[in-house]
Amino acid sequence: MFHLKEHPHRRFNPLTGEWVLVSPHRTQRPWQGQVEKLPAAAQPAYDPNCYLCPGNERAGGVRNPHYTSTFVFENDFAALKLDTPPGEFNLRGLLVAQAEPGTCRVVCFSPRHDLTVARMSLAEMRLVVDTWVAQYQELSSHPVIQYVQIFENRGEIMGCSNTHPHCQIWANRTLPNEIVKEQAAQRRFFEQHGACLLDLYLELEREAGERLVCENDSFTALVPFWAVWPFETLVLARRPVTSLEQLDDAGRNDLADILGRLTRRYDNLFAVPFPYSMGFHQRPSDGQEHPEWRLHAHFYPPLLRSATVRKFMVGYEMLAMPQRDITPETAAERLRSLPES
Ligand code: H2U
Ligand code: ZN
DSSP states (O other), X not given: OOOTTTSOEEEEETTTTEEEXXXXXXXXXXXXXXXXXXXXXXXXXXXXXXXXXXXXXXXXXXXXXXXXXXXXXXXXXXXXXXXOOOOXXXXXXXXEEEOOOXXXXXXXXXXXXXXXXXXXXXXXXXXXXXXXXXXHHHHHTSTTOOEEEEEEEESGGGTOOOOSOEEEEEEESSOOHHHHHHHHHHHHHHHHHSSOHHHHHHHHHHHHOTTEEEEOSSEEEEOOTTOOSXXXXXXXXXXXXXXXXXXXXXXXXXXXXXXXXXXXXHHHHTTSOOOEEEEEEOOOSSSOOOTTOOOEEEEEOOBSSSSSOXXXXXXXXXXXXXXESSOHHHHHHHHHTSOOO
């Protein structure tokens, strides 16, 4: 008889309409992972060579102010420009291009070069949340911008160029691919069921319990049933909020709280500052209400078995579909068992 714990199967991601292959039998062998104690390169509070530290010069020659809280600036090598002229290119419907205006910003979380999300106090993290809200509000109200993507790349393994804790914001005229998929799925679900897909999903996960990691009054962190990365998590809003700006005071504190707790669990998993790409998904900034949307964050960490053994998305993943061995349930159990300090 078919069993999710034993037999190869594929799982459906209702948010994207894609499938992931799960091969639980390949992890029946006992756990062989080593927790390597990498000499955690201790970071200084201030690094004279860091282009994000207060008072230092950036690549473009601009000097950072002596900032004391969060600090936002236009990316000196922005992938998107607001003054991009409109235009289209179309050759027989096969070679298609469109001008894409937008803007890219960098947000330093704190003047401290060594203060990661996992080690920030609640008050310090709350300042970051407030900065995200303000940035979302400002960029959303720009007539050209339809989507605001806030994301953090953490760790060299993720291509992060600088250890100074920071995130990026890219905001542009059209919906990015991942948002197009989530928008379509949530809208279709809302039309069919008159309810929000992620609300019903969260309800189901809170009943099942086996994929939950941690939660507070406003957010639940869980390993989604359809997770692709070994320790992928989804942080879901428990209240009907569609974007960061709809969080009230308690909601903002709870967001700061859950992000700290989750990243500390991650750091404790392999006893290293855990690398990941994370980011928020929220309603498009097109002036509509989007009741089908729920604010959420995805964490995509690459590590699989230790500080150095990562999962690669190559071969079958590139040519066919994503695949995983360790089940989302096992990953959640491991994350649940870790301390939050
Ligand atoms: P990561 O978050 O992936 O490390 O990227 C940092 C960004 O900072 C990157 O997009 C920008 C890069 O363009 N940057 C500046 O805007 N100014 C600088 O002086 C160096 C890097
Ligand atoms: Zn720095």
